[in-house]
Amino acid sequence: MANLNELEKNGAFLDAIPQVPQGRYAHFVLVRETESFPLFQTDGTLNVIRVRAGQKDDKAISRLVMFKRKQSSPERLTGRELLRAFGVIADDADKKCEYNSEDFCKHCPDCIHYGYAIGDQGAEKSKVLTDSAFSITPYEDSHKAFSFNALYEHGTMTQKGETRSSFGEQDHIVPQVFFPAVETLRDPTYEGFVYVLGNLLRTNRYGAQETRTGKVQNHLVAICFTNGEIFSNLRYTQALHDVLGEQAAPLNPDTVLEAAASAYRTLIAQEPVSRTPEYLGNDLAQLAADVTALYQSEEKTRAFLTALDTKTRKYAGDFGASKKKGKGKSEN
Numbered sequence: 033m034a035n036l037n038e039l040e041k042n043g044a045f046l047d048a049i050p051q052v053p054q055g056r057y058a059h060f061v062l063v064r065e066t067e068s069f070p071l072f073q074t075d076g077t078l079n080v081i082r083v084r085a086g087q088k089d090d091k092a093i094s095r096l097v098m099f100k101r102k103q104s105s106p107e108r109l110t111g112r113e114l115l116r117a118f119g120v121i122a123d124d125a126d127k128k129c130e131y132n133s134e135d136f137c138k139h140c141p142d143c144i145h146y147g148y149a150i151g152d153q154g155a156e157k158s159k160v161l162t163d164s165a166f167s168i169t170p171y172e173d174s175h176k177a178f179s180f181n182a183l184y185e186h187g188t189m190t191q192k193g194e195t196r197s198s199f200g201e202q203d204h205i206v207p208q209v210f211f212p213a214v215e216t217l218r219d220p221t222y223e224g225f226v227y228v229l230g231n232l233l234r235t236n237r238y239g240a241q242e243t244r245t246g247k248v249q250n251h252l253v254a255i256c257f258t259n260g261e262i263f264s265n266l267r268y269t270q271a272l273h274d275v276l277g278e279q280a281a282p283l284n285p286d287t288v289l290e291a292a293a294s295a296y297r298t299l300i301a302q303e304p305v306s307r308t309p310e311y312l313g314n315d316l317a318q319l320a321a322d323v324t325a326l327y328q329s330e331e332k333t334r335a336f337l338t339a340l341d342t343k344t345r346k347y348a349g350d351f352g353a354s355k356k357k358g359k360g361k362s363e364n
């Protein structure tokens with residue numbers, strides 16, 4: 033756990049979750065790769081937007097869009113499963129927390145990190161910042177329409193001599209479509225960092241409801257700690273497009289990840305922020321391996337979740353919504 037231990041000790045983290053933003057950011061620079069047929073859609077059609085292809089390449093293309101919540105909701109649900117498995121969320125009165133309801137507990141690691149809003153009872157702003165992500169390849173190369181039959185229970189289209197004509201067609205995103213994305217944790221504590229990174233590494237199913245999901249792999253390109261926000265997902269996608277040049281889909285994942293690292297270096301060099309520490313290449317792989325090893329150990333996971341829960345409860349007790357007066361709005 034060389035890199036993770038070193039990171040914990042070198043001053044990258046705050047000891048406690050602060051009430052007021054401290055201008056400290058941990059950025060997870062990712063490429064999300066589809067590995068089956070997820071649906072990122074609204075009202076039955078895939079989300080698509082027309083934008084400029086690159087920063088240099090000025091033609092307009094249509095890109096698939098993965099909106100904020102399509103990214104953050106599955107990740108927070110992954111985290112909540114873990115909290116429940118280790119009894120941080122449970123049925124006891126002081127551990128009860130019901131997702132997307134009036135019974136959000138307002139103090140668990142999920143409520144405090146990913147935020148909530150409960151009518152006029154208060155809200156907590158999300159400390160995990162996401163933004164819409166865009167496919168590198170154009171919509172035309174990134175989806176396929178499949179027709180489906182509405183079968184009777186015995187598995188055919190025919191019942192009592194009559195053949196059903198109801199079948200439909202649905203656009204699906206195809207495998208190996210890449211969505212470059214930056215996810216940011218504001219004012220990170222060590223435990224919050226391990227929690228949010230763990231959720232990124234442990235979530236591999238995205239989409240709206242259960243039937244609409246598909247496999248997505250999150251590849252880490254860089255992790256950097258800065259004193260400000262950095263480039264947008266659209267700029268990152270466009271810079272990556274410029275590095276790749278015109279390539280037919282499906283793109284080669286190795287080529288995409290190399291191009292992503294190159295685009296990251298170009299863009300981060302233009303940002304008016306300090307960045308220490310910064311993890312790329314082998315250092316990043318080691319850090320990710322350290323976090324993976326932590327989650328593979330039940331004992332270490334329990335210890336870190338207990339420390340995490342203590343920190344979010346302390347924050348909730350000192351500054352949480354139950355302490356605040358008046359209404360608030362949540363970002364998540």
Ligand SMILES: [Zn+2]
Nearest residue numbers: 129137140143
């Ligand atoms: Zn909660």
